[in-house]
Amino acid sequence: MASLKDLLAQRAALEQQIAETQERERSDAIAKVKTLMQEYGLSVADLSTRAAKTGATKASKVAAKYRNKATGETWSGRGLQPKWLKAAISGGAKLEDFVI
Template sequence: MKYNELLKQRDELDAQISEAKRAESVEAIDTVRRLIADYALTAKDCGFSDAKPKAMVTQSKRGPAPVKYRGPNGETWSGRGRAPGWIRAAEQIGGSRKTFMVTQEAA
């Protein structure tokens, strides 16, 4: 067989595979829905409600970031995420973030 003929056969097989997968997926979804209804299953019963995304689990294990900035009224900010209002206000009137930076000795 020639290379181009084999490629054409592969494309035809890929199309058949896609159609078979779609048809079987529809059947599988119908079966799952029927079983859920028949047995009055909940997401928790199926093990779905207690799962946390990995990013959330990893982030919560890290704990809070250390304080990098301290405001005039004792507010704190780690320097991560959106700058708090007291930093933005100070910068709008010409102040610098550096004036609120916590030194290593003070931290």
Template sequence: MNNLIDIQSQIEKLQKQASEIKAKEFHSTVQDILAKMQAFGITVKDLQGAKPAKAVKGVRGKKAATAKSPKASKTAGVAVAPKYRGPNGETWSGRGLTPKWLSTLIAQGQTKESFAINAQ
């Protein structure tokens, strides 16, 4: 059976192995990077000024769209008069998800229209 001490010992051994592998492969990795930099004419200055590329998810069979933030609609954030009022004074404009208080009352057999505020 593995207990906490055994697992911690395994973690320590694996971390030591990982650092040894990293030390062995470090020099060859640096040489590989330098060779690619030379082949493509990349300088350290190029790397310092480079911005990380943003990943853009594409749709199958179509080109990926550029990453742009969606524009907010002109009416976003505009207050709307309440359309429904609950028994405890709760209100809902009728937009968005149905609030829990109304969902509960509908589940109990009441209708949404019975809580409509009559427009005068």
């Protein structure tokens, strides 16, 4: 069985190997990116503007389809029904009563 001192030495050696490997892989990745940027004539500015253009766009708001006339609360009809609508329907109202 290994002693605590031996295990700590092994851990230190592994941590050193991990750090060296991370640095080497990071350097390799940077070199690949630079090569691709040169090949396609890209700059850092191109990366940020293209990412913004092709990235996910914000979801637009959907128009409300149902309104609580008493409070002005609305619901688009998507997702779960809001509590105010559930309560009204369970109280005997119909969904059609809240159509805008």
